[in-house]
Amino acid sequence: MSDGSVEGVDYKMRSVLIAAGLVVLLLAGCSQPGPKVAENVIHQVQVSDQNSVNAMLEQARTFRKANPELFGEAGGVLITGLVPGGQGEKIGLKPGDILLTYDGSPLQAADQLIQLTNKKDAQTSVTLTYEREGKKHDAVLQGGRIGIQISSLVPNQSEEINQIIEQGNQAYYQSRFQDALQLYRQALVLTPVEN
Numbered sequence: 001m002s003d004g005s006v007e008g009v010d011y012k013m014r015s016v017l018i019a020a021g022l023v024v025l026l027l028a029g030c031s032q033p034g035p036k037v038a039e040n041v042i043h044q045v046q047v048s049d050q051n052s053v054n055a056m057l058e059q060a061r062t063f064r065k066a067n068p069e070l071f072g073e074a075g076g077v078l079i080t081g082l083v084p085g086g087q088g089e090k091i092g093l094k095p096g097d098i099l100l101t102y103d104g105s106p107l108q109a110a111d112q113l114i115q116l117t118n119k120k121d122a123q124t125s126v127t128l129t130y131e132r133e134g135k136k137h138d139a140v141l142q143g144g145r146i147g148i149q150i151s152s153l154v155p156n157q158s159e160e161i162n163q164i165i166e167q168g169n170q171a172y173y174q175s176r177f178q179d180a181l182q183l184y185r186q187a188l189v190l191t192p193v194e195n
Contacts, residue, residue, distance in 0.1 A: 053080045053151065056096055061153055064098070070131060074106040076153040077113050079130075086147015091139045093130065093148060100136065101129040109152040111189070117144060161190050 060078045064071055077099040082089045099107050102116045103126040120126055120143025128139045128146075168183030 074100040075108040077107045081149035083147035087141045088146045088148040098131040110150045
């Protein structure tokens, strides 16, 4: 890892993952974690190839604009990857599927889905409605984590995310850890998430 590369993860995504690692470590009580410690957290996170994710997002956004009747009130949440052995894989979800509703609630954004899944316990059955190849499908799963990587179908905010991460990196290297933490949290809010 001395060359700065992390197994196929580009610089921008690597920075996001290090930021996520630092947030996790700081929230866990580690007062001054270094980038090398945070980099170890990266290996516990499975990341889809960013170029593939960008291509899927562009295709899904184009599809959404061309088929507004299919989405109804939903903004849509794109599946960009699956967690091996997770519920998403078990019920047959695939990268490229667009989630429309969770337990009857139209999905507007990835963070909304996370909030909804956190409210349901594993003993509760919920219905997930999704789009694949122009058709709606329903799947029944248990409450809680689905085991998917997701991204909202909203305009691309990668430039804003990169700028915030750079500001966070500068704050970190100036030993302004609380400022860095706040900036990294802000970047994470805007970043595609895994559920």
